[in-house]
Amino acid sequence: MKSDKNPNLDDEDYISRSEIKRQMEALKHLGKRVTELRPDQQDKIPMDSVLRAAMAETRRITSNGALKRHMQYIGKLMRHADVEAIQAALDQFDTASQAHNQKFHALEQWRDRLILPGEAGNEAVEAFISEYPSTDIQQLRQLIRNTRKEIEKQQPPTQFRKLFRFLRETTDTDISDQQD
Template sequence: MNSPDQNKFQADDEDTLISRSELKRQMEALKQLGKRITELRPDQQEKIPMDESLRAAVTETRRITSNGALKRHMQFIGKLMRHADVDAIRHALDEFDTASQAHNQKFHAIEQWRERLLVEGATGNEALETFIDTYPQTDIQQLRQLIRNTRQEIKKQQAPVQYRKLFRFLRDTTEEPV
């Protein structure tokens, strides 16, 4: 028969014991995951799937300036993370992590859209129509203006200001819910 202390260290869905060291490693990993969330911009934090208590704690982090208080607050966020869907949060964070494959694939897709709109748009509107069909929330007038300005910029061999604006517009449009 297990003593009350041993029950505390048993995994919920397994019959194996988890050591205190392993529990500490798991809690530290949750705390680090919570820290990554707090380092995101507010608009990125909104896209992370978390419950209201965790969202409030993450938002509260912005106003804490004391190192000791911040350390205690990160412990609290780690505690709240125990009840969160960690896999969904990790997946969402990977989209914002510039070193992740998901982030790179998303940006490559946006770059391909930009090149396709600039190249194919000169011969016809197939790429533009495909983009609008894929993302119906697109501001068509603004997109056409950005494409036109970017082409003029390329033709005049100017600094890529419009080129970057077009990329940001495509990024924002593809991130919006359909």
């Protein structure tokens, strides 16, 4: 169907103004989600220096009108950003996302393998160290020993949680080092 009013309607690449507005609103919403992250989490989001500075500036703004204008500006900057990479990094922090759940389960599996007694546990330690070379080996072995003792004595899982936290911090640090 060819329109006499708008010759672009028969063009395959035509995007309506409404669709463009929806896309811009989605970018603005994505930018808002990034601004709601903690500063250490924002550092792990891949974005250019101008966008990073605008995200940091958001923390200082208290006026609703100014905040609304600033979010418009962030949406405008997001047009030139790698949205897929930002979304993927954001999913790592979103507890409802599948990527976050997979990462969490992988860490649980590492922890369970590391506290195995005997040779199986030692092999898991060596595998973890080879996969994450920035690991503090001495601290890892100490946490594993303490966790094994805690399980043996049937104590509350304090060391168990500390080991998990250490694994999460180590993998996060190693992944951010690889991105740089």
